[in-house]
Amino acid sequence: MFESGTLGGVTDGKMPLIAKVATSVSKTAAALSRAAGRGDGSVIGGWIGLKIDPDLLTHLASGRAVALVSGTNGKTTTTRLTAAAVGVLGRVATNSFGANMPTGHTSALAKEGHTPFAVLEVDEHYLPEVIDATRPKVVALLNLSRDQLDRAKEVAMMAQLWKTKLAGHPEIKVVANSDDPMVVWAASGSPQTTWFSAGQRWLDDSFVCPESGHPIERAQGDWWCTGCPLRRPRPQWVVEDEGVIDPRGDWHLVKLQLPGRVNIGNAATALAVAAEFGVRPIEALPRLNRVASIAGRYAQVDRDGRNIRLLLAKNPASWLEAFDMADQAPTLLSINARDPDGLDTSWLYDVDFSPLRDRPVLITGDRAYDLAVRLQVNQVPFRHVQSFDEALRSVPPGRLEVIANYTAFQDIRAELDRVN
Numbered sequence: 063m064f065e066s067g068t069l070g071g072v073t074d075g076k077m078p079l080i081a082k083v084a085t086s087v088s089k090t091a092a093a094l095s096r097a098a099g100r101g102d103g104s105v106i107g108g109w110i111g112l113k114i115d116p117d118l119l120t121h122l123a124s125g126r127a128v129a130l131v132s133g134t135n136g137k138t139t140t141t142r143l144t145a146a147a148v149g150v151l152g153r154v155a156t157n158s159f160g161a162n163m164p165t166g167h168t169s170a171l172a173k174e175g176h177t178p179f180a181v182l183e184v185d186e187h188y189l190p191e192v193i194d195a196t197r198p199k200v201v202a203l204l205n206l207s208r209d210q211l212d213r214a215k216e217v218a219m220m221a222q223l224w225k226t227k228l229a230g231h232p233e234i235k236v237v238a239n240s241d242d243p244m245v246v247w248a249a250s251g252s253p254q255t256t257w258f259s260a261g262q263r264w265l266d267d268s269f270v271c272p273e274s275g276h277p278i279e280r281a282q283g284d285w286w287c288t289g290c291p292l293r294r295p296r297p298q299w300v301v302e303d304e305g306v307i308d309p310r311g312d313w314h315l316v317k318l319q320l321p322g323r324v325n326i327g328n329a330a331t332a333l334a335v336a337a338e339f340g341v342r343p344i345e346a347l348p349r350l351n352r353v354a355s356i357a358g359r360y361a362q363v364d365r366d367g368r369n370i371r372l373l374l375a376k377n378p379a380s381w382l383e384a385f386d387m388a389d390q391a392p393t394l395l396s397i398n399a400r401d402p403d404g405l406d407t408s409w410l411y412d413v414d415f416s417p418l419r420d421r422p423v424l425i426t427g428d429r430a431y432d433l434a435v436r437l438q439v440n441q442v443p444f445r446h447v448q449s450f451d452e453a454l455r456s457v458p459p460g461r462l463e464v465i466a467n468y469t470a471f472q473d474i475r476a477e478l479d480r481v482n
């Protein structure tokens with residue numbers, strides 16, 4: 063696409079010179095941003111790189127076998143587990159927490175230099191664009207549900223965008239969740255699909271068939287549309303007890319440091335994606351076990367005799383998952399409603415808090431009073447505390463579970479000195 067004789071036409075190896083310049087500037091910008099204490103620099107570095115060479119992501123991705131991981135929930139954890147599993151075969155470039163848009167992908171690939179593999183977490187809105195830019199070998203689709211209240215109507219629209227894009231790329235191996243009707247529909251036009259069953263806790267966004275508009279019925283883990291042929295495909299990878307059944311029917315014990323059945327589902331997804339690269343579960347499992355914490359999530363910190371565990375819950379579906387992961391122990395809930403969280407807290411009424419009834423519950427955060435009203439309605443006793451420090455002092459030594467939404471989670475992490 064570059065004219066010969068211009069900067070872009072001068073190539074050295076496979077990558078045009080302009081892409082090399084952009085890569086180098088991108089890395090320098092990221093390093094400067096880190097040095098200035100402005101986060102990990104991955105967004106600004108990628109942004110500058112893409113300004114210099116708009117095709118930089120394509121240039122950086124070429125020559126690598128790429129897997130993309132997308133969905134509303136679990137993508138950061140699943141990406142981390144998948145990168146660990148694919149790591150059996152060689153070096154893997156992967157993006158860090160939060161940098162799941164093209165700027166972050168660009169920066170991640172530039173930073174790692176050449177690697178044979180890349181496993182990238184992709185914001186669900188950007189998946190079609192990133193498929194075009196990176197030409198992935200595998201795309202993993204986890205789930206689709208409302209993220210913030212003001213985005214609720216986008217679920218079916220997002221599924222449609224995925225479906226259209228994937229149908230145009232029959233070469234991509236799709237690894238998709240058979241338990242989520244929106245995901246199944248999105249993957250239904252792809253000729254090479256592997257299904258995994260990782261459960262679906264949140265059903266509110268898939269009561270209506272996206273194909274025909276008829277009600278979807280459910281029974282014993284199965285689901286089907288009452289008006290058209292859309293129904294749950296038979297999964298090849300299935301979570302059972304504390305392990306995963308592979309397509310050959312062999313059961314593997316999954317020992318993780320990450321809590322909850324939700325993460326066994328994430329591990330099943332990682333194993334299914336890694337299998338597309340030729341990694342066997344028996345090779346991948348010891349690596350999954352070594353993943354302890356992801357950008358502070360699930361991190362355990364000991365402070366004043368309390369073992370504090372941090373769980374991020376950013377939307378209704380992930381609150382339900384956090385309740386599943388939390389032990390029966392004193393639990394601090396913290397809610398903010400700043401820009402990244404969504405300003406409207408009425409989603410609190412979509413979540414059933416009754417699983418917390420039998421434990422001491424503390425509440426804090428900018429919108430603790432919204433939470434107080436919700437817990438009152440749900441008949442969950444609670445106590446309000448002004449700060450994380452006060453919460454710590456008001457529970458006995460032992461485990462303290464902390465469940466917080468996005469900016470509240472960041473606040474608590476900052477108080478704990480950016481734990482990892």
Ligand SMILES: [Zn+2]
Nearest residue numbers: 271274287290
């Ligand atoms: Zn239907």
